[in-house]
């Protein structure tokens with residue numbers, strides 16, 4: 001697989017958990033990695049640029065996007081919560097990003113969508129990208145909006161996007177649910193690299209998971225991306241079982257793929 005397919009890549013959400021994990025890894029994918037976030041996260045290193053931008057501010061987003069060839073879009077509200085911050089960052093922010101991409105001729109985006117677009121499917125079901133969204137939260141709805149918006153910009157303007165429905169990307173699975181949803185940081189980088197470098201991406205939806213034995217997701221609709229996971233949550237299984245108790249199967253949290261997000265709320269202002 002060609003790792004370096006672009007000269008300059010913008011990564012939003014650089015101050016966040018995944019942004020920090022990907023910062024060093026993504027440098028192999030380009031000559032210059034432009035890093036952006038709303039909050040200050042320090043100075044640029046070798047081969048880096050820093051452009052601070054609030055996703056809700058069109059002018060700031062425009063400046064962050066100008067001059068890049070591709071975007072890895074991680075920025076935004078990453079959990080369930082009050083609607084206004086989600087509206088600003090994930091809905092208005094997504095529109096600002098794609099308008100800037102259109103104006104500046106950016107042709108490829110990797111969008112950090114989420115498993116919470118389909119969180120109200122049951123853990124007894126296996127779904128693929130043809131299944132209708134069943135968001136489990138306002139957060140999940142905002143990611144579904146992002147997927148639809150990116151489809152519009154592909155159909156109308158030819159901007160290719162990979163909507164990566166990330167499961168749970170942390171150093172290790174934190175609970176039994178994450179044994180099914182876990183995505184290692186190295187596999188996340190492999191997946192983003194595949195999305196950036198596959199010859200024809202189109203508008204694709206791909207579930208972001210490692211090669212876990214238990215899974216609820218089937219990536220058969222995204223074979224053209226060429227993502228081959230190399231890690232697995234299975235090595236953590238015994239330790240996770242030892243430190244957690246069996247779930248109450250009457251609890252919606254244990255029934256639905258979205259776990260705790262299906263019960264988050266009530267909705268705030």
Ligand code: NAI
Nearest residue numbers: 013015016017018038054055075076078089112166168169
């Ligand atoms: P995070 O919450 O650690 O990082 C998000 C970053 O976005 C933060 O640095 C924050 O300052 C920035 N941000 C928030 N609002 C912003 C705004 N209005 N303008 C500019 N920047 C803003 O989240 P994490 O875990 O790093 O996730 C990255 C992305 O991946 C998020 O979009 C999240 O929804 C998505 N994702 C992550 C998963 C995971 O397991 N870590 C699972 C599914 C999706």
Ligand code: 15L
Nearest residue numbers: 078079114115116167168181
């Ligand atoms: C997400 O979308 C969140 O961003 C992350 O913090 C985790 O909660 C993850 O989903 C998950 O479902 O485990």
